[in-house]
Amino acid sequence: MRMSERVEWAAHCAVLLALLPDGRSLTAAQLAEYHGVPGPYLAKSLQALMQAGIVASRSGRSGGYRLARAADAVSLLDVFDAIEGEGAFFRCTEIRRRGPSRVAAARYTPVCGVAGAMWEAEQAWRASLARVNIADLAAGTVADAPPEAVAKGVRWLATVRVT
Amino acid sequence: MRMSERVEWAAHCAVLLALLPDGRSLTAAQLAEYHGVPGPYLAKSLQALMQAGIVASRSGRSGGYRLARAADAVSLLDVFDAIEGEGAFFRCTEIRRRGPSRVAAARYTPVCGVAGAMWEAEQAWRASLARVNIADLAAGTVADAPPEAVAKGVRWLATVRVT
DNA sequence: CCTAACTCGGATATCAGATATCCGAGTTCT
DNA sequence: AGAACTCGGATATCTGATATCCGAGTTAGG
Ligand code: SF4
Ligand code: SF4
Numbered sequence: 113m114r115m116s117e118r119v120e121w122a123a124h125c126a127v128l129l130a131l132l133p134d135g136r137s138l139t140a141a142q143l144a145e146y147h148g149v150p151g152p153y154l155a156k157s158l159q160a161l162m163q164a165g166i167v168a169s170r171s172g173r174s175g176g177y178r179l180a181r182a183a184d185a186v187s188l189l190d191v192f193d194a195i196e197g198e199g200a201f202f203r204c205t206e207i208r209r210r211g212p213s214r215v216a217a218a219r220y221t222p223v224c225g226v227a228g229a230m231w232e233a234e235q236a237w238r239a240s241l242a243r244v245n246i247a248d249l250a251a252g253t254v255a256d257a258p259p260e261a262v263a264k265g266v267r268w269l270a271t272v273r274v275t
Numbered sequence: 276m277r278m279s280e281r282v283e284w285a286a287h288c289a290v291l292l293a294l295l296p297d298g299r300s301l302t303a304a305q306l307a308e309y310h311g312v313p314g315p316y317l318a319k320s321l322q323a324l325m326q327a328g329i330v331a332s333r334s335g336r337s338g339g340y341r342l343a344r345a346a347d348a349v350s351l352l353d354v355f356d357a358i359e360g361e362g363a364f365f366r367c368t369e370i371r372r373r374g375p376s377r378v379a380a381a382r383y384t385p386v387c388g389v390a391g392a393m394w395e396a397e398q399a400w401r402a403s404l405a406r407v408n409i410a411d412l413a414a415g416t417v418a419d420a421p422p423e424a425v426a427k428g429v430r431w432l433a434t435v436r437v438t
Numbered sequence: 439c440c441t442a443a444c445t446c447g448g449a450t451a452t453c454a455g456a457t458a459t460c461c462g463a464g465t466t467c468t
Numbered sequence: 469a470g471a472a473c474t475c476g477g478a479t480a481t482c483t484g485a486t487a488t489c490c491g492a493g494t495t496a497g498g
Contacts, residue, residue, distance in 0.1 A: 115276045115364045116485070123389045124370055139445075148373025153487050159447065172495030175445045188392055201278045207287055208420070210311025213428035215421050225407075225415035226286045229351055233403035240396035244388075252388035257371070258378050265376035277484095279456070302474070316458050322476065335465035338474045438474095 118157045119195045121149055123249070125158065126191055129167065130183035130250040132269075137176030142272050146265075157195060164194035184247035189238055191246075202230035281320045282358045284312055286412070288321065289354055292330065293346035293413040300339035300438050309431065320358055327357035339438040347410035352401055354409075365393035 125143050132138070140158055144151035158177055161167045168180040179186065204227050209217060223231070254262060288306050295301065303321055307314035321340055324330045331343040342349065367390050372380060386394070417425060 113276060113278045113359050113364060114362060114366065117366070117368050118486090120365070120368055120370065120389065127389070141445095146374045146376070147370045148377075149370065150487060152489070155446075156448095156487090162446090169446060170495090171445050171447095171493060173442090173444050173497085174495065177446095188389070196276050199277060201276060202283070203277065203280070205280050205283055207283065207310045207312065208424075211309045212431040213309070213424045214311075215424045215427065219421040219423070221419045224419065225412045226283065226290070226351070229404065229407040229412070233400045236403040237396045237400035240399040241392065244392040249388045249392070256384045256387065258382040260382070261371075261376045261378045264378065268375040281457090304474095313458060315460070318475075319458090319477095325475090332475060333465090334463095334474050334476095336467050336471090336473050338465075340475095 113201065115192075116195060118154075119192055121147060121154055122157045122161055122191050122195050123188060123246075125154075125177075126161070126166065126179065126183075126186060126246045127250045127253055129177065129179045130246050131254070132178070136274070137170065137178040138272075139176045143177065146268065160194050161191070164190065166190055166194055179246075182247070183250060184245045186246045187242045188244040188246070188249070189241035192241060200231070201234055202227065276364065278355075279358060281317075282355055284310060284317055285320045285324055285354050285358050286351060286409075288317070288340075289324070289329065289342065289346075289349060289409045290413045290416055292340065292342045293409050294417070295341070295432075300333065300341040301435075302339045302438055305435050305438075306340065309428075323357050324354070327353065329353055329357055337438050342409075345410070346413060347408045349409045350405045351407040351409070351412070352404035355404060363394070364397055365390065 124147055128143065128146065129138065138146075140155045141151050143158070144154045147154075158167065158169070162169055162177075165180055166186055167177045169175065169177050204223065208214070208220060208224060287310055291306065291309065292301065301309075303318045304314050306321070307317045310317075321330065321332070325332055325340075328343055329349055330340045332338065332340050367386065371377070371383060371387060
């Protein structure tokens with residue numbers, strides 16, 4: 113059970129957008145160049161973030177992406193759900209209701225113990241991710257990254273066409 | 276991000292084995308019939324449980340599977356890891372080190388904030404699953420299942436060839 | 439106001455992992 | 469010793485993820 117690497121891309125894009133000066137935006141191609149990932153494929157992830165209301169896009173000649181709301185109002189869980197969809201890790205196949213011990217469907221409890229335990233674990237996971245927001249990650253990124261890398265990033269930002 | 280349905284099969288197999296009378300075992304074909312799943316494919320999951328030391332197999336004419344240790348010493352997490360492997364949900368691609376802001380690899384912190392948050396959430400998930408063991412699930416299954424289903428299960432167990 | 443260029447958005451090929459299955463090696467009872 | 473039955477790993481098929489393309493729509497500029 114491995115999550116799509118697009119989640120990592122989307123999270124880092126959100127962090128970078130959070131670090132932009134006010135009013136500034138970046139195109140899909142610029143975000144792809146900065147992270148060194150295939151551009152047309154990253155676009156797909158940005159579309160997902162858009163449908164989830166995390167980023168806003170502006171079309172046309174000077175278009176691009178920017179965060180749709182304040183960075184501290186976007187949790188890492190929001191990003192994950194936007195990319196991976198909201199389906200649970202564990203999906204019941206109702207194997208209780210097959211085989212020789214089956215009885216009428218109405219007689220069963222809604223979920224058995226296995227499903228309950230899985231659901232509870234998943235809630236713990238989601239709660240942990242929900243506690244982290246993009247603003248925290250952006251601050252941490254600047255603080256933890258090598259100073260030279262930050263400087264190079266700022267320099268790069270100055271070279272790309274302002275949109 | 277969806278977990279394999281084989282995890283559900285394996286968990287239910289473990290519960291059923293935990294409910295068996297002492298010394299009794301079931302073949303892969305019998306476990307498959309009871310749960311209504313494709314036999315040869317379930318065998319693959321049982322092999323995984325075997326390699327993880329959760330079940331023990333006995334070959335030959337009166338062979339079959341039984342739990343390798345006490346049911347309360349097998350957690351749901353053990354079953355999950357046996358089937359899905361132990362790789363983390365989130366795997367770093369090190370996109371920090373690509374693109375225009377990269378610097379020498381040695382200058383980076385081991386993991387960035389994104390990876391740290393993901394890892395922490397995963398630990399919460401694992402801790403929750405580790406708190407549930409097969410003995411609890413077995414007791415819950417008998418308590419929550421429709422009495423008639425339990426009776427049919429017991430009857431079925433009496434009809435299959437004793438191994 | 440018109441043009442032109444540039445953007446996003448969804449529709450389209452390619453690939454990996456999961457799903458489902460088979461037959462041979464080994465073991466136990468007769 | 470023999471025979472039948474078991475597990476175990478090696479083998480096809482298929483769904484979902486990965487990577488890409490071109491058209492619809494929008495904005496800046498002339
Ligand atoms: S409720 Fe239990 S038996 Fe039914 S599908 Fe979910 S895990 Fe399987
Ligand atoms: S440490 Fe951060 S930047 Fe590096 S691969 Fe992991 S998530 Fe991506």
